Amino acid sequence: MLYPPGAYVRRSGATSGTREDDVRSPFAKDRDRLLYSSAFRRLAGKSQVVASTEIGPFHTRLTHSLKVAQLGRRLAEQLCPQPAPPVQSRKRGEQPEFHAPDPDLVEFACLAHDIGHPPFGHTGERALHRAVDRLVGQAVRHYLEGSGIDQGQNQAAEAQRVIGGFEGNPQSFRIVTRLAHKAFAAEERATQGVDSYIGLDLTAAAIDAVSKYPWGRSRLTLPKWGVYGDADDPESDHATLNRAREHTGANPSPAENDERRSFECQLMDWCDDVTYAVHDVEDFYMAGMIPLDRIFGTTTSEDESIRGLSSPRSTESSPRGSEPNTEEHPLRPGGHDVEAARAGDGKKPLTDEWLSFRDYLQEKWADKKDFSGSPRQTDYDFLDRMRAGLIDALSIPGWEASSNSISSRRLSHRRTSDLIKYFAGPNVGVEGDPLLHEGRLKLDVRVKDRPHVAERDLRYQCDLLKELAWRYVINLPGLQTQQAGQARVVDDLVEIYASQSELLPAHYIELAEKGPGFTQIAGVELPEGCLQRLAVIRAAADYVASLTEPQAMALHRRLTGVSLGGFRDII
Numbered sequence: 001m002l003y004p005p006g007a008y009v010r011r012s013g014a015t016s017g018t019r020e021d022d023v024r025s026p027f028a029k030d031r032d033r034l035l036y037s038s039a040f041r042r043l044a045g046k047s048q049v050v051a052s053t054e055i056g057p058f059h060t061r062l063t064h065s066l067k068v069a070q071l072g073r074r075l076a077e078q079l080c081p082q083p084a085p086p087v088q089s090r091k092r093g094e095q096p097e098f099h100a101p102d103p104d105l106v107e108f109a110c111l112a113h114d115i116g117h118p119p120f121g122h123t124g125e126r127a128l129h130r131a132v133d134r135l136v137g138q139a140v141r142h143y144l145e146g147s148g149i150d151q152g153q154n155q156a157a158e159a160q161r162v163i164g165g166f167e168g169n170p171q172s173f174r175i176v177t178r179l180a181h182k183a184f185a186a187e188e189r190a191t192q193g194v195d196s197y198i199g200l201d202l203t204a205a206a207i208d209a210v211s212k213y214p215w216g217r218s219r220l221t222l223p224k225w226g227v228y229g230d231a232d233d234p235e236s237d238h239a240t241l242n243r244a245r246e247h248t249g250a251n252p253s254p255a256e257n258d259e260r261r262s263f264e265c266q267l268m269d270w271c272d273d274v275t276y277a278v279h280d281v282e283d284f285y286m287a288g289m290i291p292l293d294r295i296f297g298t299t300t301s302e303d304e305s306i307r308g309l310s311s312p313r314s315t316e317s318s319p320r321g322s323e324p325n326t327e328e329h330p331l332r333p334g335g336h337d338v339e340a341a342r343a344g345d346g347k348k349p350l351t352d353e354w355l356s357f358r359d360y361l362q363e364k365w366a367d368k369k370d371f372s373g374s375p376r377q378t379d380y381d382f383l384d385r386m387r388a389g390l391i392d393a394l395s396i397p398g399w400e401a402s403s404n405s406i407s408s409r410r411l412s413h414r415r416t417s418d419l420i421k422y423f424a425g426p427n428v429g430v431e432g433d434p435l436l437h438e439g440r441l442k443l444d445v446r447v448k449d450r451p452h453v454a455e456r457d458l459r460y461q462c463d464l465l466k467e468l469a470w471r472y473v474i475n476l477p478g479l480q481t482q483q484a485g486q487a488r489v490v491d492d493l494v495e496i497y498a499s500q501s502e503l504l505p506a507h508y509i510e511l512a513e514k515g516p517g518f519t520q521i522a523g524v525e526l527p528e529g530c531l532q533r534l535a536v537i538r539a540a541a542d543y544v545a546s547l548t549e550p551q552a553m554a555l556h557r558r559l560t561g562v563s564l565g566g567f568r569d570i571i
């Protein structure tokens with residue numbers, strides 16, 4: 001399970017470092033380059049769920065990314081059959097063999113996975129997407145219809161698909177492979193050039209590992225995609241991904257339809273889900289916003305217990321509040337054994353808060369697919385088992401309302417630790433070899449009285465925790481009104497910078513002057529003015545996406561005349 005030589009090839013074509021005294025592995029260099037990038041530092045000023053400026057125990061994109069990276073590295077170390085030799089034991093110029101999954105490579109992917117997120121999280125992401133599509137469509141229609149081409153509308157739609165839109169994952173890819181700046185040694189400049197726009201000059205394996213969605217934008221893959229541009233354009237981000245995946249053993253040919261993610265990327269994706277599900281829920285529980293004591297509580301009245309355990313047991317059953325199933329059952333009132341009802345036949349007693357949240361899940365998941373593409377299972381019995389499994393995973397019985405006291409905080413951290421071990425402990429494994437495109441992440445958990453918990457169960461339980469944030473926090477009217485204002489800020493900024501490109505910082509002006517990297521859309525040549533306009537729109541989106549939330553707010557106030565600031569301010 002050694003990495004092939006192609007995995008170490010960098011975007012510039014280099015296969016090794018330039019300093020003989022540098023004993024770091026190629027993947028350790030990738031990780032270090034990311035840590036020192038300005039884009040990574042700016043994650044401290046970007047939302048995870050609520051604004052980074054909110055008072056309270058809330059994660060930012062930076063603290064979230066650090067925890068994802070810690071978890072990813074530990075799992076890689078756990079799965080790696082033979083760790084890399086210690087740095088101090090390596091000779092200068094020696095490149096030892098590295099076994100998969102390499103902890104440095106997985107840590108890099110985890111640190112980089114959110115680096116493309118704009119200010120205001122998914123609200124800013126959606127606002128940027130709408131703004132870029134609108135401006136790209138307007139530009140193409142204006143130039144083509146002005147030239148007498150009656151297919152301007154069709155070409156505008158094609159331009160939006162190829163170079164339009166905005167999404168955090170392709171932006172992450174764009175930053176590490178194009179926008180981030182790496183200082184080249186003097187001897188490298190002659191062959192690579194300081195203006196080559198190759199980002200951090202990453203290895204092929206690192207480029208592949210950060211590609212959560214290894215395909216371009218199309219109508220079939222909306223709203224998630226992983227790279228901008230057309231695969232046929234050699235200068236596009238899509239072409240960069242394809243070249244990297246050729247080195248790592250994936251066939252990016254559309255005819256092969258190979259959209260497999262590398263094992264290192266699968267590991268990163270799972271760690272991202274677990275960290276979001278566990279740590280963000282802890283944040284809002286400690287803030288008194290998610291009533292975990294009432295959702296996962298194990299004490300309830302006899303009536304509540306019997307009422308909860310009388311839940312329908314199939315997807316054909318009616319939701320709570322509908323006509324009841326009149327078939328007699330020993331766990332329903334009028335059944336055979338009230339004591340059995342209280343025990344729950346192996347279930348945990350159900351509370352009113354859980355019943356309400358369970359109805360919310362059933363309604364929200366009714367038309368959704370699960371991770372395998374199958375309809376989500378939302379019958380009450382299945383959801384009750386998911387809840388019981390989460391309760392069983394905890395070493396501390398019961399919950400209490402968060403008081404923010406020392407004891408309450410300690411107990412909360414203990415439960416968080418238990419959930420992390422449950423989702424990402426020694427039961428995480430691999431089917432095949434944990435190497436690039438040869439393995440599949442496998443979740444196989446054994447808990448207490450249950451002989452086996454299916455992989456689907458574990459993923460559903462993770463999704464269940466993530467839905468708590470949506471139900472009790474993200475859907476709050478107070479947050480919704482904030483997000484409406486945040487979207488307005490982002491939209492205004494993109495519009496202003498796209499129409500007045502001279503206001504952009506110098507390096508973004510240089511980026512725009514390079515042009516979009518293509519000359520035609522769907523076989524139609526675009527005039528030079530249109531090409532330049534499209535390059536400016538993307539540069540404006542790149543700049544707005546790079547801003548922290550305080551920066552975005554300050555620039556919006558300045559550019560709209562609300563608060564002008566000082567003329568010597570650093571912009």
